[in-house]
Amino acid sequence: MQRPARRLLRQCLAGVHGHHRTHARGLSDGGPIPTPPRERTDCAPSSPKGELSLSLSSVRRALLPWVLFVSACKGEGTVGAQGPQGLQGETGPAGAQGPRGDVGPAGAQGLQGETGPTGAQGPRGDVGPAGAPGGSGTDRLLAARVRIIPLEATALESGAALRAAVEAVPSDGSQTWVLKLGAGTYDLGTTGLVLKRGVFLEGSGVGVSRITSSTAGDGSVVGASGAGLRLLSVSNTGGGTRSVAIFNRDDGFAVSEVRAEALAGQSLTFGVYYQSANGITLSRVESQASSDRGRVMGFAFDQVGITLEDSKAVVQGTASAVESVIGVGVAGNVGILRRVFINASATNGARSFGVEAAAQNVSVMDSEVFSGGATLSAALHAETPGVSVRSSRLKGDGTGAFGVYADFPAPTPGVRMGIDQSSIEGYETAVYLKAGSTARLGHAKLYGGVFVEQGASALCLFTFQTVQQDTLPVGSSCQ
Structure with a gap:
């Protein structure tokens, strides 16, 4: 088989x-x-009868080894090495531009670059409209507590009400108060009113609201640091040894638009008296002082750094018993007098000076100063070489009066009292220099000559003297 x-x-x-x-x-x-011939599935052709036939399962068993052999022969071989890369093809045409994307977030700010050179100045613009007038220094008090001090039945009762209002303010300066005075008189009697820090008295106008006393103490009103007076009048009727209207010894006491009047002190009559205070400015203040004895002074500044501007001093000595009459006296530190009118006159008194300058530096600018009537009278009495006069008029009225009287000792070489662009007038002598004094006059006009004692010196530059209506140049020695 x-x-x-x-x-x-x-x-x-x-x-x-x-x-x-x-x-x-x-x-x-x-x-x-070609289409393959249909074969018999059993691969067994017709055989003669008696020949043995094979079944399909027998064929499968017989073919199985061969099928396995053929399958094994069909296995894949090993992969060969990769060949070299071909040449790059030509770049194809650019495609159409796509739509614009959204704007990205802003990046961080870079470092500031160096400042470039200054450009050329542009043309000047048109002048703008004038601004509103500025307020005075005390306008800052608009935010302070305000209390109105009404007038009572009498002037003394009104003065008592004012004193009580000041005493009610805390003494530590923790509160700022503006005490407003009505139209009338507040009489303090024989005791002055001592202000506290943070207390400002504001009246209804100069000569409208009046504070008065007859105290022989420091003054009718005594100032304090961080306090002030405005828009009122202060007077001392005197009668005692001392008569002072306004007294102050503290820095930062503000006074503006005020009239001070002192009368009839037996030894001292001062309208405004400051001691040992610095950085002080008085603006639009009028001081009047009058007595028949002792010392009479409109503004007395002792060891003070002061600026007095747009102000006025009128001082009178009414009898021969008066020791001295002085419009403005400056001693010790620094005094600046700007746009000030001063008139000091005495009736047969010993001395009368418009300005007595005994401080390290005293400047008189844009002012008019007059004095006369005493045995020795001068518009300016210089006791120190640190005096300068500019754009002012100094006139001594009456017999023997001088425009300038200097009697300071010999100063450091090169230091001179200076008078520039001013008019100096005297009865016979415009400028009198005592021994040791030095002065320089430039672009000045003299009414009267220059008298120089032995040991004094004067230098005149572009200075002229008027004699009997003739104006003539003077030499460098002022002669």
């Missing part, structure tokens, strides 16, 4: 291989692929 099976197997394999060759030739010749 094995032989017929093997023979049958060979016939089957031959048929398969033949079919493959025929199929291959059809593919290579390009002709149609």
